[in-house]
Amino acid sequence: MTQSPRVFVFTDLDDSLFSSKRKHTKTDDSQITSINKQGEIESYATLQQQKLVQMLAALKASFIAVTGRRTSAYEHCIIDQVSNSEYAIVSHGALILDDKSELLPCWFKYLNNNFDMTHWQEKLTQTHCQLIDYFSAINCDARVRLIIDHDICTYICIKIPVHYQQESLLDKINLYLQQLDFRIHGNEGNFAILPPYANKELAVNYLIKKLNMSDKDVVFGIGDSLSDLPFIRNLDFAIFPKSSQIMKAISHVE
Structure with a gap:
């Protein structure tokens, strides 16, 4: 049929x-x-x-x-x-x-079956701490969150307050994020740090x-x-x- x-x-x-x-x-x-x-x-x-x-x-x-x-x-x-x-x-x-x-x-x-989930869960946790230290060092009051969904670390969310969103600073942040071993999605002052899954x-x-x-x-x-x-x-x-x-x-x- x-x-x-x-x-x-x-x-x-x-x-x-x-x-x-x-x-x-x-x-x-x-x-x-x-x-x-x-x-x-x-x-x-x-x-x-x-x-x-x-x-x-x-x-x-x-x-x-x-x-x-x-x-x-x-x-x-x-x-x-x-x-x-x-x-x-x-x-x-x-x-x-x-x-x-x-x-x-x-x-x-x-x-x-397709990803080393233990490796990426640990790497996300470590990178979350690294990013908190980075934004503290550049005196940027960014909100950095490790998103855990159904007990799985899924990605890191970064929100830059509007009053920090000067183009030069965003370019500097984006350049730093690109050096991480993750895919990066950026839209204005919002960034997502994404593992392969x-x-x-x-x-x-x-x-x-x-x-x-x-x-x-x-x-x-x-x-x-x-x-x-x-x-x-x-x-x-x-x-x-x-x-x-x-x-x-x-x-x-x-």
């Missing part, structure tokens, strides 16, 4: 389907999209972002989040198509969750195989940052917000 064509949407969340309360200019059309455990509003979607989700939902698309958020932050999202999804990719691709936000057992097995493209490709996607299916990718491009580039269609890091990178094209 021939399988009916399916529609899938692999989508980043922050600055793609919505933006933080700090970045969003609230209007009568704004929709609340993320609420923390204290019941405080975290983010909103513009009318255009809402229409995008509605348009894809009308195609009966299956939405799969591909986000840098760890599990607890992913669960703050209240967009039905995202929160009720069968799968989610979180912590910059390090973890794949099931529909109950539990770590997918086959993905955990895949990680242990924190890889959105790797996780997306894993789910593509698990879900037996074929050339009869239609697969969309939505993202805003350069780190989203690898997981999007092999999908059927790509969607980028006009104010995204990706669009800024290609703004010179005439």
Whole structure:
């Protein structure tokens, strides 16, 4: 029996389907999209972002989040198509969750079979301490966090306060981070220090195989940052917000 064509949407969340309360200019059309455990509003979607989700939902698309958020932050999202999804990719691709936000057992097995997890867990812990010392030495009051999700060290998150975000300092920090034995994702004053298993493209490709996607299916990718491009580039269609890091990178094209 021939399988009916399916529609899938692999989508980043922050600055793609919505933006933080700090970045969003609230209007009568704004929709609340993320609420923390204290019941405080975290983010909103513009009318255009809402229409995008509605348009894809009308195609009966299956939405799969591909986000840098760890599990607890992913669960703050209240967009039905995202929160009720069968799968989610979180912590910059390090973890794949099931529909109950539990770590997918086959993905955990895949990680242990393909990466020296003990080595990278120790290296992340050591690098976290090293980075705290580095920012103290340059008198930069950065927030440096080792993100542990489902008892796995997934990545290191660095947030530089706005008043420190001079171009010369950010260039200096970026140069230092590039010397570390990790992949680095930077966007304005935010940096993520990523081990090899924190890889959105790797996780997306894993789910593509698990879900037996074929050339009869239609697969969309939505993202805003350069780190989203690898997981999007092999999908059927790509969607980028006009104010995204990706669009800024290609703004010179005439």
